[in-house]
Amino acid sequence: MTAVQLNAMNTELWQSIGSIADNEVLMRRLTQYAKRLAKEKRNATLMSEEEFFAKIERAEQQAARGEGMEWMPGENLTTFLNRNGYEI
Helix, strand or coil, X not given: CCHHHHHHHHHHHHHHXXXXXXXXXXXXXXXXXXXXXXXXXXXXXXXXXXXXXXXXXXXXXXXXXXXXXXXXXXXXXXXXXXXXXXCC
């Protein structure tokens, strides 16, 4: 989506909200719908239970082969990433 299209959609959304802002029932419905949309977005970024356990299994296999990365005592995220080849 281009910036112009996004701006037009944003303007249309705010105009629509403005037209119902004085109606408590419609605002309540809009708020509930917005919450459901936000929840859908959050859920779309989550991995499934199968993906989670597959990832754990791969990590355990890598650790058994000595391929894992270890967090050193007192180390912060920046030094950990730098030490493992991820320049920050």
